[in-house]
Amino acid sequence: MADGSVNYLLDKLTTILVQNVSLLGNAQNEIEKIKVELESMKSFLKDAEKRKGRNESVETWVRQVREVAIEVENTVDEFIHYNDTGREQKNRLKDFVQEAMNLPRKLAAMHRLSSKMQKINAKVVEVSERSKRYFFDVRLDEERTITLPIDWLQHHGESSFFADEDDIVGMDENKARLFQWLIGNEPRRTVVSIVGMGGLGKTTLVTKVFNDQVIKCHFDSLAWISVSQAHKIEELLRNMVKEFLKTEAAMIPGNLGSMDYRQLMEMLIEYLLSRRYLVVLDDVWSIDLWSRIWRAFPENHCGSRIVFTTRDENVATSVGPGSRVHRLEPLQEHDAWSLFCRKAFWNEYNHQCPPELETIAEAILRKCEGLPLAIVAIGGLMCSKGKTAVEWKKVQDSLNWQLSYNPILERVKGILMMSFNDLPFYLKYCFLYCCVFPDGYLIKRKKLIRLWIAEGFILERKGMTMEEVAEDHLKELILRSMIQVKQINDSGRVKTFRVHDVMRELAMTTSEKENFCRIHDSREFKIARNIQRLSIYNRGQNVQLSKTTSRQLRSLFVFETDMCSSFSLNAVSSNFKFLRVLNLQKVPIEKLPNELVELFNLRYLNLRNTKVKDLPQAIDRLKNLQTLDVRNSNVVKLPKSISSLRNLRHLFVCRNNANGPTTSKFLRGLQIPAGIGNLKSLQSLACVEAEEEIIKQVGYLTDLKRLDITKVKAFDGPKLCTSIQMMTSLRRLSLTASTEQEDLVLEDLPFAPPFLQKLELIGCLNRLPNWFESLKYLTFLYLEFSHIQEDFLPSLQILPSLAFLQIQKAYSGKLLKFRKGGFPKLNKLHLVELLQLDCVQVEEGSLSNLKELSLVHCLALKVLPQGIEHIISLQRLNLEEMPQELIESLQIDGSENHTKVQHVHTVNLVL
Numbered sequence: 040m041a042d043g044s045v046n047y048l049l050d051k052l053t054t055i056l057v058q059n060v061s062l063l064g065n066a067q068n069e070i071e072k073i074k075v076e077l078e079s080m081k082s083f084l085k086d087a088e089k090r091k092g093r094n095e096s097v098e099t100w101v102r103q104v105r106e107v108a109i110e111v112e113n114t115v116d117e118f119i120h121y122n123d124t125g126r127e128q129k130n131r132l133k134d135f136v137q138e139a140m141n142l143p144r145k146l147a148a149m150h151r152l153s154s155k156m157q158k159i160n161a162k163v164v165e166v167s168e169r170s171k172r173y174f175f176d177v178r179l180d181e182e183r184t185i186t187l188p189i190d191w192l193q194h195h196g197e198s199s200f201f202a203d204e205d206d207i208v209g210m211d212e213n214k215a216r217l218f219q220w221l222i223g224n225e226p227r228r229t230v231v232s233i234v235g236m237g238g239l240g241k242t243t244l245v246t247k248v249f250n251d252q253v254i255k256c257h258f259d260s261l262a263w264i265s266v267s268q269a270h271k272i273e274e275l276l277r278n279m280v281k282e283f284l285k286t287e288a289a290m291i292p293g294n295l296g297s298m299d300y301r302q303l304m305e306m307l308i309e310y311l312l313s314r315r316y317l318v319v320l321d322d323v324w325s326i327d328l329w330s331r332i333w334r335a336f337p338e339n340h341c342g343s344r345i346v347f348t349t350r351d352e353n354v355a356t357s358v359g360p361g362s363r364v365h366r367l368e369p370l371q372e373h374d375a376w377s378l379f380c381r382k383a384f385w386n387e388y389n390h391q392c393p394p395e396l397e398t399i400a401e402a403i404l405r406k407c408e409g410l411p412l413a414i415v416a417i418g419g420l421m422c423s424k425g426k427t428a429v430e431w432k433k434v435q436d437s438l439n440w441q442l443s444y445n446p447i448l449e450r451v452k453g454i455l456m457m458s459f460n461d462l463p464f465y466l467k468y469c470f471l472y473c474c475v476f477p478d479g480y481l482i483k484r485k486k487l488i489r490l491w492i493a494e495g496f497i498l499e500r501k502g503m504t505m506e507e508v509a510e511d512h513l514k515e516l517i518l519r520s521m522i523q524v525k526q527i528n529d530s531g532r533v534k535t536f537r538v539h540d541v542m543r544e545l546a547m548t549t550s551e552k553e554n555f556c557r558i559h560d561s562r563e564f565k566i567a568r569n570i571q572r573l574s575i576y577n578r579g580q581n582v583q584l585s586k587t588t589s590r591q592l593r594s595l596f597v598f599e600t601d602m603c604s605s606f607s608l609n610a611v612s613s614n615f616k617f618l619r620v621l622n623l624q625k626v627p628i629e630k631l632p633n634e635l636v637e638l639f640n641l642r643y644l645n646l647r648n649t650k651v652k653d654l655p656q657a658i659d660r661l662k663n664l665q666t667l668d669v670r671n672s673n674v675v676k677l678p679k680s681i682s683s684l685r686n687l688r689h690l691f692v693c694r695n696n697a698n699g700p701t702t703s704k705f706l707r708g709l710q711i712p713a714g715i716g717n718l719k720s721l722q723s724l725a726c727v728e729a730e731e732e733i734i735k736q737v738g739y740l741t742d743l744k745r746l747d748i749t750k751v752k753a754f755d756g757p758k759l760c761t762s763i764q765m766m767t768s769l770r771r772l773s774l775t776a777s778t779e780q781e782d783l784v785l786e787d788l789p790f791a792p793p794f795l796q797k798l799e800l801i802g803c804l805n806r807l808p809n810w811f812e813s814l815k816y817l818t819f820l821y822l823e824f825s826h827i828q829e830d831f832l833p834s835l836q837i838l839p840s841l842a843f844l845q846i847q848k849a850y851s852g853k854l855l856k857f858r859k860g861g862f863p864k865l866n867k868l869h870l871v872e873l874l875q876l877d878c879v880q881v882e883e884g885s886l887s888n889l890k891e892l893s894l895v896h897c898l899a900l901k902v903l904p905q906g907i908e909h910i911i912s913l914q915r916l917n918l919e920e921m922p923q924e925l926i927e928s929l930q931i932d933g934s935e936n937h938t939k940v941q942h943v944h945t946v947n948l949v950l
Contacts, residue, residue: 069160073111105553106569107163109591113617114159116640208381209374210244213367217248217346220363221317222257226340230329232347232355235367238412241348242321244367249319249346252944258344259314261286265321265479272331276303279318279335283310288949307335315341323349326357369409378411379404382418399431419519420461459549462519468496468555469512470521473538474546475556475574475596481525481535484513489666489689493620493643494594506722506744529843529867530796530818556594572620574598589614596622616640624648624668636660646672647691659683665720670694675709682714690718693726693747708749716740726773729755738762747773751802756784763788769795776802779824779848796840800825804849807831811838818842818864825849836861836885847871853899857906859884869893873900881906893917901925908939916940919949926950 220231233241248254249263262282264275277295280303284291292298298306318336320328336345349355355364370378380390383400387393392400403421407413424430462470469491476482488509491497497505497512513533516522526534538546550556556572569591576598592615615621620643629650635641636657642665652673658664659680666689667681677692692709708728715724716739724740726747727733734755737746743766751759751774763772769792776783783802791810797819804825811834818840828851835841836857842864850873859882862868866888870876877899889910894900894917901922907913918926926948928936940946 070115072160073163102553107159109569109571111159111163113591116617208378209370210240210247213244213365214248216365217244218251218254220365221248221254221344221346224342226342227361228336228338228340228343228345230345230347230358230362232349232358232362232364233367234349234352234355234364236350236410238410239367239369240411241350241367243411245319245321245346245348249317254317257315258317260311260316261318262316263319263321266323266328273298273300273303276300276307276332276335280306280310283307283316304335308337311335311343312337312339313341314339314343316343317346318344319346319348321348323347323354324351326351326353328354329358370411370414371409375404375407375409375414376401379407379414379418382415383421385422393426395428396426396431399428399435403431403435419521423461423519459521459546462521465496465498466512466515468494469509470516471546471550471553471555472496473522474543474550474558475572475594477574477576477598478543479537480598481537483535484510484533488513490620490622490643492688493665495619504722528819530840531842572596590616592618594618594620594622596620597626598624619643621645629673631655639663642666642686644668646674648672654678654681656680662686665689667691669709677709677712679712679714682712682717684718686720687718688720689723690721691723691725693749708747726775729759729777731755731758734758734762738765741765742768744768745771747775747799749775750777751775751781751783752777753782753784756782757787760785760788763792764790767792767794771795771797773797773799774801775799776824779803799823807834811835814838814841816840821845821847822849823847826851828852830854830856832857832861839863841865843867845869845871846873848873851875854878854880856880856882857885858882861885862887862889864888866890867893869895870897871895873897876900878902879904881909883909886910887912889913891915891917893919894921896920898922903929903936903939908942911942913940913943915945915947916943917947917949919947923950 217231217233220229233245235241249261255261260283262279264278264282266275277298280295281291316336336343347354347358352364352366355362369375377390379400380392384390384392400421403417404414407417421431421434424434459467459470472491472494473482473487488506491509491512492505497509499505500508513522517524517533517536522536522538524533524536526536528534547556547558551558554570556574557570559573559575571591572594573592574596595615595618615638617640618638619640621638621641622643622645624645624647627650629652631646631651631654633655636655638661640663641661642663644661644664644666645668647668647670649672651669652675654669654674654677656678657680658678661684663686664684665686667684667687668689668691670691670693672694674692681687681690692711694709708726710730711727711733713732713736715721715727715733716736718740719742721740721743723745724737724743724747725745726749727737729748729751734748735758737743737748738761740746746763746766746769748759759774763769772792772795774783774785779802781802783800783804785800785804785808788808788810791814794816795814796816798814798817799821801821801823802825804822804827806827806829815838817838820835820838820841820843822845825846825848827849830852831850832855835844841862844862844865844867846869848871853875855870855873855876855878857880862885865886868886868889868891870879870893872895874897876897879900881904883906885906887910889912892904892907892910892913892915896919898921901924903925907916918929925936928934929940929946929948931937
């Protein structure tokens with residue numbers, strides 16, 4: 040990790056010396072000396088990072104390098120801040136007076152920092168010389184080894200870690216046994232426990248069975264609950280209620296959140312009493328869990344089943360007599376080889392291992408000892424090594440010492456550590472950063488990218504935005520099997536992902552050791568003085584941080600807690616001297632301290648879903664701020680000074696419209712101060728209210744990638760078109776009219792932004808503008824309240840990239856005809872509230888890639904689309920609030936409608 044610190048710092052110092060010479064003054068020579076010394080250290084660091092686990096002196100030196108690099112960066116940041124203060128042009132007498140009053144304090148600070156820079160320079164030299172004096176001439180075989188911690192996997196949870204169904208091997212026998220236990224003739228309620236060590240695929244096995252259509256049809260009610268370690272019984276029961284009600288699309292009680300333990304138990308008992316139910320309790324750790332919840336599952340002799348997955352056999356035996364226990368074993372040699380080859384040679388015909396690599400591959404695979412997680416990880420690693428025996432032999436040789444420890448979990452850790460150590464320095468930080476999120480947390484791609492940029496992990500590349508570079512990093516982590524993709528959007532891009540629990544534990548172990556990040560949850564621990572990042576959750580009281588700790592902190596995350604009004608930043612905010620990231624999403628704070636504007640290094644401020652009403656008027660003092668997110672907070676107006684934040688890249692200000700239609704996507708924006716056009720770095724602006732000056736100003740934001748505008752009126756159309764025409768980098772555009780009846784006048788736009796990928800138009804159109812046919816990169820289209828009467832599908836069906844289409848209250852005609860060859864890439868089609876529509880025709884050869892079709896509240900449509908039987912790719916058909924006769928005809932075996940959709944895997948009917 041020290042190599043990453045030094046590499047980032049060298050890049051930063053190079054940039055500073057080139058771009059900020061006028062700001063450095065006497066410190067320029069000191070910074071240049073530090074840069075030269077760090078460059079000389081780089082030659083040692085790469086080898087030291089590999090050897091630090093085997094030599095205490097090397098490990099100590101690496102830690103010192105990392106700490107001095109952080110100290111250099113903090114001091115340089117502070118120096119630039121004080122020297123830059125007041126250099127911007129002053130236009131008012133008040134500004135000059137204020138600058139004069141601050142001058143003595145500024146000079147004192149500059150003198151202090153100059154002296155500190157000299158001391159740090161001496162420290163850097165000392166650390167550099169120490170490496171040469173003491174231990175780098177020590178022979179490798181004389182190094183004193185350090186035993187790796189034996190409890191690194193003690194607390195991690197488990198989830199399905201395979202990328203897709205093709206990766207699931209060696210489970211047929213296990214699946215058949217579990218399947219039989221679940222649908223067998225035993226009428227008594229039965230508990231089945233799947234037991235095994237982490238990484239064996241317990242959750243994968245149960246998921247495969249749970250999602251089987253036979254299982255879903257066999258049980259009246261099903262619920263899947265992820266338990267993990269940090270669970271509250273009441274919350275677990277609430278989740279169970281939600282899962283059961285979701286299967287029947289029933290309304291969730293409004294007072295569910297306030298129900299106590301007894302009320303929740305009574306509700307579950309009443310609901311399940313006459314049903315055959317299946318409940319999966321995934322990743323159970325507590326042996327007393329069953330004793331606290333078993334009464335919620337009535338013994339009704341209907342053949343109900345409860346399934347546990349656990350790695351602790353005591354959990355299985357705590358259920359008592361009469362339960363069934365299935366212990367998973369490591370994969371057999373054949374299945375292990377098949378899985379390994381699928382990962383290591385995924386792009387080879389039949390995943391064949393080249394003959395020249397077979398001997399080495401078999402040797403590496405033996406060290407995995409049939410553990411699927413280890414096989415997936417090492418297979419992904421070997422995939423990146425190419426096909427040369429030399430490179431493969433290097434990996435085989437370097438694994439020996441790591442895999443020599445017992446028990447087997449140490450060997451798994453060795454393989455996972457090898458995957459981590461093989462990451463280039465720019466990916467190590469990115470991967471470790473994922474451990475700031477709670478166990479099982481679904482991480483949003485866009486959010487993580489913004490955080491990486493704020494932290495300084497992303498270095499610029501010529502011809503690419505930092506967001507694009509960050510996305511490349513994410514893709515690389517996915518290809519290396521370091522993270523799991525959980526959701527993909529309609530255009531095929533990653534939407535959410537998570538770190539497998541074993542991988543996350545690895546990240547946490549390394550992260551805490553390196554003082555990169557600490558998790559502050561219900562467990563007590565001493566917070567290190569030089570910790571850089573702190574993630575807080577599951578706490579019911581204030582967190583006490585020393586001044587020293589606060590001053591070193593780079594990031595503070597607070598996840599959904601019980602802190603309520605007791606949580607306050609006032610006590611510590613003034614000490615967050617070098618804070619870059621402040622994430623308070625969903626924390627119920629109401630006010631920000633005035634000291635917030637003193638955080639000169641702050642780059643990311645997330646106040647989404649908080650109760651904050653006002654932002655500081657002097658927010659322009661946060662000159663480095665890149666992301667400001669106040670979505671769904673109580674902020675109703677932005678300070679005028681926000682237009683001075685020249686480094687701002689993402690501004691999110693939209694609010695849910697409590698008075699708008701419940702079925703629409705109407706949002707309320709905020710009034711943006713004049714001068715928004717000055718924010719040339721802005722990439723995202725969502726969402727603002729349409730005003731004449733704002734519509735003009737956004738046209739100056741030529742690098743903008745996302746724009747959401749609300750309350751658009753008909754007379755705004757011509758000027759809005761002029762501004763949109765100037766934004767040639769736009770990827771996502773959302774326009775919402777002031778009312779359902781208001782026209783969106785877009786005919787004056789001669790051509791659409793050339794790379795537009797996502798388009799939402801909410802308001803009257805009457806007809807589609809001519810430029811629609813030019814949207815060759817459009818993947819997502821949402822139309823609502825358009826009230827178009829003419830057949831507009833010919834303009835859409837030729838769009839080559841369109842993957843998602845929702846037409847909601849957007850068409851007033853009676854017929855929609857999908858013609859042969861149309862919509863070649865469309866995989867999701869939603870027709871919603873088209874009240875006049877009584878016929879849908881699908882010609883053979885149309886919608887050839889459609890996976891999901893939803894028909895919602897189209898009350899005149901009493902028959903299935905003509906030709907639906909030709910859509911052989913269709914996997915899911917959703918009918919919601921459709922005519923009763925259509926629903927009933929689908930439920931009759933042998934009926935015409937039932938026959939038409941026999942090829943569809945899932946038909947979901949909701950009255």
